[in-house]
Amino acid sequence: MAKFIKPTIFSSKCLGFAACRWNGEIIPDRFIASLKAHVSFVTECPEYRIGLGIPRDPRRIVLEGESYSLQQLNTGKDVTKSMEKFSKDFIASTGDIDGFILKDRSPSCGLKDVKVYSSLKPGSPTGKTTGFFAREVLEKFGHLAIETEARLTNFNLRENFLTRIFLSAKFRKIKAQPTIKDLVQFHAENKLLLMAYNQKELKIMGQIVANFEKKKIEAVIADYQDHLYKALAGLPKYSSNINVMMHALGYFSERLSSEEKGFFLNTLEEYRREQTPLSVPLSLLRSYIVRFKEGYLMQQTFFEPYPVEFLAVRDSGKGRVIFLRKSGHNGERMVS
Numbered sequence: 403m404a405k406f407i408k409p410t411i412f413s414s415k416c417l418g419f420a421a422c423r424w425n426g427e428i429i430p431d432r433f434i435a436s437l438k439a440h441v442s443f444v445t446e447c448p449e450y451r452i453g454l455g456i457p458r459d460p461r462r463i464v465l466e467g468e469s470y471s472l473q474q475l476n477t478g479k480d481v482t483k484s485m486e487k488f489s490k491d492f493i494a495s496t497g498d499i500d501g502f503i504l505k506d507r508s509p510s511c512g513l514k515d516v517k518v519y520s521s522l523k524p525g526s527p528t529g530k531t532t533g534f535f536a537r538e539v540l541e542k543f544g545h546l547a548i549e550t551e552a553r554l555t556n557f558n559l560r561e562n563f564l565t566r567i568f569l570s571a572k573f574r575k576i577k578a579q580p581t582i583k584d585l586v587q588f589h590a591e592n593k594l595l596l597m598a599y600n601q602k603e604l605k606i607m608g609q610i611v612a613n614f615e616k617k618k619i620e621a622v623i624a625d626y627q628d629h630l631y632k633a634l635a636g637l638p639k640y641s642s643n644i645n646v647m648m649h650a651l652g653y654f655s656e657r658l659s660s661e662e663k664g665f666f667l668n669t670l671e672e673y674r675r676e677q678t679p680l681s682v683p684l685s686l687l688r689s690y691i692v693r694f695k696e697g698y699l700m701q702q703t704f705f706e707p708y709p710v711e712f713l714a715v716r717d718s719g720k721g722r723v724i725f726l727r728k729s730g731h732n733g734e735r736m737v738s
């Protein structure tokens with residue numbers, strides 16, 4: 403049904419690309435390996451690039467007063483300035499990119515659960531923070547999909563990551579040679595997907611595309627991009643995804659047998675209870691769309707937001723992240 407543009411993703415180099423960890427190891431990652439056929443990777447090891455060598459003395463983030471520093475544990479060498487400089491320069495020179503996969507808990511690459519100590523002396527961590535390289539990533543690319551390999555073992559986060567990187571790649575292509583016609587097409591085919599993410603932003607984006615003020619295409623694209631990233635900032639609520647799927651079911655419910663409808667509604671209930679990923683009811687809907695040749699639904703990316711090769715479910719869905727659902731809102735928290 404869908405044609406995909408290859409996204410460009412940054413990955414920490416130790417995640418299956420090079421044996422560059424402090425202890426000289428490489429970390430094989432099944433999901434990242436599966437991405438290689440569909441994604442262009444940019445990889446780097448910030449610690450190696452600032453000259454720490456392989457293997458190397460482990461590093462630690464130390465908080466003294468209000469100041470964080472990156473120090474080597476045994477030598478006491480302070481590499482804060484060189485890491486900050488490398489990170490700033492590298493991120494500033496990074497061109498078009500659609501997302502990041504960073505190594506969990508690394509004092510350089512870790513996203514938000516990196517241990518902080520009060521000194522280099524033996525003792526327990528006093529808190530958690532973001533790694534030095536990851537800070538720069540968040541500073542410049544905070545609007546993109548940024549995950550760690552550990553969080554991506556959770557299928558909800560993985561589905562969201564894949565959806566965002568393939569959408570971002572497609573939008574980048576439109577931005578490269580922008581026309582209103584292509585933007586209208588992009589908006590039309592992503593309508594149900596964006597409806598699931600954020601109805602308010604979808605409405606604003608519809609007005610931007612209509613361009614009643616007759617703005618120049620560059621201004622329209624810039625406005626649209628702002629709201630596109632706002633729309634994608636949070637995970638879609640379960641209830642929003644279910645509403646979109648029930649809406650789609652309406653297109654062929656008359657033509658399905660009561661057993662087929664019952665089976666679909668059971669699958670939807672399993673999804674609502676977080677016992678099955680979104681991709682399962684989506685696969686069912688896709689089969690109906692093909693069977694009944696529903697042209698409007700066929701063009702909707704909601705049903706195939708990324709290549710079908712990623713639809714296989716290989717985990718329990720719980721990973722190391724659990725979801726807290728309060729009053730219909732999906733929050734999330736890390737469990738270590």
Ligand code: SF4
Nearest residue numbers: 415416447505508511
């Ligand atoms: S986590 Fe980052 S700095 Fe550490 S080995 Fe991997 S790529 Fe290098």
